[in-house]
Amino acid sequence: MVLSKAVQSESDISLHSTFASRYVRAVLPRFKMPDNSIPKEAAYQIINDELMLDGNPRLNLASFVTTWMEPECNNLMMAAINKNYVDMDEYPVTTELQNRCVNMIAHLFNAPLGDSETAVGVGTVGSSEAIMLAGLAFKRKWQNKMRAQGKPWDKPNIVTGANVQVCWEKFARYFEVELKEVKLREGYYVMDPDKAVEMVDENTICVAAILGSTLNGEFEDVKRLNDLLVEKNAETGWDTPIHVDAASGGFIAPFLYPELEWDFRLPLVKSINVSGHKYGLVYAGIGWAIWRSKEDLPDELIFHINYLGADQPTFTLNFSKGSSQVIAQYYQLIRLGFEGYKCIMENCQENAMVLKEGLEKTGRFNIISKDNGVPLVAFSLKDHSQHNEFEISDMLRRFGWIVPAYTMPPDAQHVTVLRVVIREDFSRTLAERLVTDISKVLQELDTLPAKLNAKMAVSAENGVVTEHDMEVQKKITDAWRKFVADKKKTNGVC
Amino acid sequence: MPDQPIPKDAAYQIINDELMLDGNPRLNLASFVTTWMEPECDKLIMSSINKNYVDMDEYPVTTELQNRCVNMIARLFHAPIGEDDTAVGVGTVGSSEAIMLAEVKVKEGYYVMDPVKAVELVDENTICVAAILGSTMTGEFEDVKLLNELLTKKNEETGWNVPIHVDAASGGFVAPFLYPDLEWDFRLPLVKSINVSGHKYGLVYAGVGWVVWRTKDDLPDELVFHINYLGSDQPTFTLNFSKGSSQIIAQYYQFIRLGFEGYRDVMKNCNGNVTVLKEGLEKTGRFNIISKDVGIPLLAFSLKDSSRYTVFDISESLRRFGWIVPAYTMPPDAQHILVLRVVIREDFSHSLADRLIADIVKVVNEMEDAQSIASMSHAHDGTPSDRSTREMQRGITKYWRRFVHGKKTSSVC
Numbered sequence: 085m086v087l088s089k090a091v092q093s094e095s096d097i098s099l100h101s102t103f104a105s106r107y108v109r110a111v112l113p114r115f116k117m118p119d120n121s122i123p124k125e126a127a128y129q130i131i132n133d134e135l136m137l138d139g140n141p142r143l144n145l146a147s148f149v150t151t152w153m154e155p156e157c158n159n160l161m162m163a164a165i166n167k168n169y170v171d172m173d174e175y176p177v178t179t180e181l182q183n184r185c186v187n188m189i190a191h192l193f194n195a196p197l198g199d200s201e202t203a204v205g206v207g208t209v210g211s212s213e214a215i216m217l218a219g220l221a222f223k224r225k226w227q228n229k230m231r232a233q234g235k236p237w238d239k240p241n242i243v244t245g246a247n248v249q250v251c252w253e254k255f256a257r258y259f260e261v262e263l264k265e266v267k268l269r270e271g272y273y274v275m276d277p278d279k280a281v282e283m284v285d286e287n288t289i290c291v292a293a294i295l296g297s298t299l300n301g302e303f304e305d306v307k308r309l310n311d312l313l314v315e316k317n318a319e320t321g322w323d324t325p326i327h328v329d330a331a332s333g334g335f336i337a338p339f340l341y342p343e344l345e346w347d348f349r350l351p352l353v354k355s356i357n358v359s360g361h362k363y364g365l366v367y368a369g370i371g372w373a374i375w376r377s378k379e380d381l382p383d384e385l386i387f388h389i390n391y392l393g394a395d396q397p398t399f400t401l402n403f404s405k406g407s408s409q410v411i412a413q414y415y416q417l418i419r420l421g422f423e424g425y426k427c428i429m430e431n432c433q434e435n436a437m438v439l440k441e442g443l444e445k446t447g448r449f450n451i452i453s454k455d456n457g458v459p460l461v462a463f464s465l466k467d468h469s470q471h472n473e474f475e476i477s478d479m480l481r482r483f484g485w486i487v488p489a490y491t492m493p494p495d496a497q498h499v500t501v502l503r504v505v506i507r508e509d510f511s512r513t514l515a516e517r518l519v520t521d522i523s524k525v526l527q528e529l530d531t532l533p534a535k536l537n538a539k540m541a542v543s544a545e546n547g548v549v550t551e552h553d554m555e556v557q558k559k560i561t562d563a564w565r566k567f568v569a570d571k572k573k574t575n576g577v578c
Numbered sequence: 579m580p581d582q583p584i585p586k587d588a589a590y591q592i593i594n595d596e597l598m599l600d601g602n603p604r605l606n607l608a609s610f611v612t613t614w615m616e617p618e619c620d621k622l623i624m625s626s627i628n629k630n631y632v633d634m635d636e637y638p639v640t641t642e643l644q645n646r647c648v649n650m651i652a653r654l655f656h657a658p659i660g661e662d663d664t665a666v667g668v669g670t671v672g673s674s675e676a677i678m679l680a681e682v683k684v685k686e687g688y689y690v691m692d693p694v695k696a697v698e699l700v701d702e703n704t705i706c707v708a709a710i711l712g713s714t715m716t717g718e719f720e721d722v723k724l725l726n727e728l729l730t731k732k733n734e735e736t737g738w739n740v741p742i743h744v745d746a747a748s749g750g751f752v753a754p755f756l757y758p759d760l761e762w763d764f765r766l767p768l769v770k771s772i773n774v775s776g777h778k779y780g781l782v783y784a785g786v787g788w789v790v791w792r793t794k795d796d797l798p799d800e801l802v803f804h805i806n807y808l809g810s811d812q813p814t815f816t817l818n819f820s821k822g823s824s825q826i827i828a829q830y831y832q833f834i835r836l837g838f839e840g841y842r843d844v845m846k847n848c849n850g851n852v853t854v855l856k857e858g859l860e861k862t863g864r865f866n867i868i869s870k871d872v873g874i875p876l877l878a879f880s881l882k883d884s885s886r887y888t889v890f891d892i893s894e895s896l897r898r899f900g901w902i903v904p905a906y907t908m909p910p911d912a913q914h915i916l917v918l919r920v921v922i923r924e925d926f927s928h929s930l931a932d933r934l935i936a937d938i939v940k941v942v943n944e945m946e947d948a949q950s951i952a953s954m955s956h957a958h959d960g961t962p963s964d965r966s967t968r969e970m971q972r973g974i975t976k977y978w979r980r981f982v983h984g985k986k987t988s989s990v991c
Contacts, residue, residue, distance in 0.1 A: 112834070113646070113650070113833070113834055114646045114649060115646070115649045115650065115653065115661065115662065115663075116649070116650060116653045116661075117650040117653070117654060117833050117837060117838050117841075118833075118834060118837040118838065119837055119838045119839060120837045120838075120839055120840075121835060121836050121837045121839055121840035122834065122835060122837070124616050124618040124619075124835055125618065127618065127619075127831050127834055127835035128618035128619070128621065128622060128831070130834070131622055131643075131827065131830065131831055131834075132621075132622060132625070134639050134643075135622075135625075135626065135639050135640065135827070137638070137639050138629065138636070138637040138638065138639045138640055139633075139636035139637060141628045141629050141630070141636075141637075142628070144633060144636050146633065146636065147630055147633055147636075149630040149820050150628070151628040152628065153628075154586050156586045156587060156589065156590035157586075157589075157590070158624065158627070159590065160590060160593055160594060160597075161627065162620065162623075162624055163594070163597075164597070165620070165623065165783050166603045166604070166612070166613040166614060166615075166783055166784075167600065167603050167784070168603070168609055168611040168777075168784040169784065170784075171601075171606060171608065171609055174600070174601040174603075174606045174608065174609075174902050175600040175601060175603075176599070176600065177596050177597050177599050177600045178597065178600055181593075181596075188579040191579065192579060209671050209821055210819055210820045210821060211819070211820075212819040212820075249819075250803055250819070251819055253803065254803060257800075257801070258678075258801075359820070361630075361820055367627050367628055367822060368628075368629070368630040368631065368632075368820045368821055368822045368823075369785070369820070369821050369822045401674060401675060401678065403672055403673070403674040404611050404672045404673075404674075404775070404777055404784045404785070405671055405672060405784055405785050406783060406784045406785045406822075406825075407784075409822075411593065411597070414593065415589055415590070415593055417579050417580075418580060418584065418589055418592070418593075419583060419584060419586060419589035420583050421579060421580040421581055421582045421583045421584070422579050422580070422581045422582075423581060423582055423583055424582075424583035486636050
């Protein structure tokens with residue numbers, strides 16, 4: 085009897101350790117789906133290993149989006165990962181949880197509701213979607229109004245500040261609404277309510293104010309905007325409403341600044357969006373759009389479908405999506421409660437102050453951000469002659485920190501800032517470590533001559549440093565700044 | 579919002595327990611969306627759950643994985659690009675977003691579009707004709723090839739240059755593996771963009787779709803935004819901004835894990851199980867099969883005789899066994915037809931198919947028995963006869979249909 089031996093060891097693949105197998109020698113498919121399957125362990129290992137070269141999310145100080153949640157919540161999320169949120173009939177509890185979140189958030193924003201009245205709102209994938217929904221509601225309402233009055237309704241516009249997040253520009257472009265931007269100026273990096281109200285005309289569907297500007301965390305003065313707009317509406321009869329983009333600020337202001345009137349307490353505020361995945365403390369993939377009342381969300385925008393077996397109203401831009409983030413949001417709301425959120429925001433504020441003071445102590449930075457607002461620190465160099473913020477940003481990467489540098493939108497595009505966002509999981513220890521590392525970077529940069537300085541040094545050796553060399557250096561720095569500023573829409577920020 | 583916090587274990591338990599009363603996703607036969615993945619992939623998903631996909635500069639590998647997926651899908655659809663060319667496309671949250679990006683206006687009211695009628699409707703203001711590969715209702719593939727031919731002719735006559743978009747939400751990951759000779763994709767010259775759901779037969783959990791364009795010229799550059807908030811230029815063309823990275827990574831996992839042959843095997847198995855289910859139902863003698871054999875692996879069927887009980891009754895009764903099988907009306911002008919639909923996903927095995935058949939038979943027998951008892955007792959008492967009972971039931975069913983239909987039943991996913 086002959087013992088047959090397998091020609092290849094294909095059948096023994098499962099016995100091979102992944103790193104012993106041929107799969108780690110093969111070129112990873114980039115352009116075309118591979119013809120054959122590979123073992124799941126190999127697939128896992130290969131992808132896992134490549135992903136090691138991604139940045140560490142928790143050291144990503146650029147982002148407002150949550151990067152840490154309790155393990156209990158992770159378990160809930162994993163268990164719900166195969167639930168398609170839109171199957172409301174099949175997953176009634178998950179749907180109920182969304183409704184509860186909407187109610188809680190609406191109450192947090194002082195929506196004029198009775199104690200057991202259901203709020204008008206919806207969970208979305210993020211603030212982009214929420215803003216588009218709110219914008220669509222305003223556009224439709226305005227069109228209906230104009231049509232009823234026999235006036236033209238083909239040229240709607242929206243008034244915002246130039247510091248607005250890119251999704252507003254997307255909304256304007258994709259849904260064909262003119263965007264009228266109030267320009268910024270040096271020292272004033274948010275929308276000026278007076279200028280905004282001036283720009284309002286008969287075709288304005290709404291004025292959008294930002295609670296927590298991405299650039300420097302400032303809260304816009306929504307109350308002043310409301311007061312001025314009320315006056316103008318009384319004169320003109322146009323009835324222009326306000327939308328508050330509270331993507332970041334919506335889960336901060338109620339806890340840190342409860343007296344600040346920015347929400348539905350102001351009569352002209354008709355809708356608000358907030359990101360659950362920013363200071364709502366949930367992972368990426370959840371936002372909320374809340375309307376003041378039923379009248380502010382035209383019924384004709386709501387779709388009813390029944391293909392899943394029962395009537396289902398839907399007003400979102402996305403249809404199928406995961407349920408995990410909705411459940412996680414509910415978890416946070418009941419786990420932390422008002423007090424829990426308040427403590428977290430207070431901690432973030434304090435750590436922002438620690439960072440700010442540490443930076444001020446170096447004597448090298450101007451602080452652009454305000455104390456009141458989203459817990460972040462935006463700062464720029466006092467002296468730009470040798471080095472700039474982009475170099476600091478680059479060098480910090482070596483330590484593992486991701487701290488972005490960017491230019492302000494018009495008309496302040498000559499100002500460059502570094503920005504650190506303080507999230508829940510950024511402790512005081514990390515703040516102090518960051519200050520130390522920034523100081524290290526500064527010291528290193530000081531010893532390193534600017535590449536241009538080397539040129540100057542050479543010419544200095546040969547003779548006197550000429551005016552010409554200084555001009556060259558200035559030209560190069562200006563060119564760099566212009567290059568960055570000229571890239572399409574560098575003022576589009578998040 | 580409660581004023582005080584509670585311990586995390588309490589929060590977990592409370593929510594976990596409430597959620598027990600949700601349906602079991604794997605028994606949800608209504609949905610096309612994936613409900614099971616390998617544990618290795620679950621691990622990858624969990625470890626990337628805190629990565630915000632939009633931070634392309636911070637997570638370059640994740641971004642690279644998206645690009646690779648786009649390349650693979652474009653080639654699967656025969657996009658006319660060279661071997662090392664980068665395809666034009668983007669990952670989205672689902673086909674809804676994908677379709678909006680392709681600026682498509684889908685015509686309502688057809689449950690499978692008649693290409694001849696569609697081309698007749700085309701005028702100078704038509705931005706595109708949208709064909710569906712894998713109708714939600716019956717899983718049928720529309721005849722994109724015929725549409726292309728007719729539209730080419732009309733374009734020649736009129737000079738309007740009207741293009742085609744294919745909504746391959748379901749079919750995009752079925753046709754290439756089961757029907758590779760079916761010409762529906764970029765092999766047809768007028769097809770300029772295609773969307774497909776990664777979370778349907780792409781075999782990934784809910785939350786990922788793809789849209790690919792034929793070439794760069796088919797995606798106007800003015801629609802692409804560039805931002806620099808993270809320190810370097812970053813193009814963005816999606817409706818959503820921040821979102822999780824997990825599903826993108828999971829899609830790439832599936833592509834390299836299964837490869838072409840793996841996907842083909844999965845689809846073949848699905849088809850096999852459809853046949854099992856179909857034969858089992860035909861054997862009962864009570865059902866008409868509405869869905870076709872060629873198409874998405876699903877089974878749509880109606881009752882031969884709806885006079886005494888309807889598919890809505892069957893759907894409701896099946897819930898007792900844990901099955902979620904939806905019943906619905908067809909859109910105009912076929913709304914008098916009521917169907918039950920079972921979608922066969924990857925994780926619906928032969929044994930589950932057998933069990934479903936057994937339970938449907940149970941349910942139907944129950945209803946038959948209940949009916950005969952009712953009619954018998956009525957005849958006994960000399961109270962309203964069979965006939966008027968039937969009429970009453972018909973009246974109720976009609977009312978039900980009208981109620982459901984009145985709520986835009988023609989809008990489907």
